[in-house]
Amino acid sequence: MKRVSIAFLVACLAFGYVQAQSTQSQEVAMKSVKKGEEPKQVLDALKKDFPGGAVQGMSVIPLSLYGKEWSVSERNKIDDKSSISFYQVDGKGKSGNFSAVYDKNGKLMSYKEVIKEAELPASIRSTLGNQFAGWQVTGDREKVKYNHGNIKIAYRVNLKKDKEHKHVFFDETGKIMRTDKKMKI
Structure with a gap:
């Protein structure tokens, strides 16, 4: 019985390892968009969505990556240009950095913006006090x-x-989400 249990445990561990390896990574080509080759619709939308912002980089996001958690090893090779569906734009605005995803027609799909020295809402100022x-x-x-x-x-x-x-860390209503203590100096 002990041998059967050990064999079963080893089989489960081996199966789990194989599953983890098969979902761990997949290579997908991602291409930087060269200066002057940016789609006009995306540039026009950027000017409207992030006035005064400066583009620091633009890349093509294959459809297979959009909406998923991913990390990319960048390659300057895309075999099928008709598969270009989304553009990731990284930039710097007046108050901080942003990263936005646009479809090929210039529609804003998602973005993340970090604003430094933001004006804190009254609810957060009250909690701090x-x-x-x-x-x-x-x-x-x-x-x-x-x-x-x-x-x-x-x-x-x-x-x-x-x-x-x-x-x-606060949510938008002023509720404390968590506190991280740093070392004493």
């Missing part, structure tokens, strides 16, 4: 995520009191 009296705000960031019409906003506030530092 009540729960972190004596702490000094040393910096903050607002993170805005948009995906198919849904917007999520979160704030990270850096605080300092004497030699202690911490980051406090």
Whole structure:
């Protein structure tokens, strides 16, 4: 009985390893868009959506990657140009950095924007005054995520009191999501 149990355990572990390896990585070509080759519809939409923003890079996202968690090893080779469906644009705006995904017609599909030194909502200022009296705000960031019409906003506030530092994360209503303590200096 003991041998059967050990054999079963080894078989389960081997099956799990094979499954993990088969879903671990898949190579997909991603191409940087050269300056001057950007689609006009995407550039026009960028000007409207991120006024004053500067494009730092644009890449083609294959349809198979859109809407999925992924990491990419960039290649400058796409075999079938008709498969180009989406463009990822990384840029810098007046108040921070952004990353946006547009379809080939210039429709904004999703974006993430990190705004440095954002103006904190009254609800967050109130929570800071009540729960972190004596702490000094040393910096903050607002993170805005948009995906198919849904917007999520979160704030990270850096605080300092004497030699202690911490980051406090808030949702858009001012509710504390978590607090990360940093080392004392």
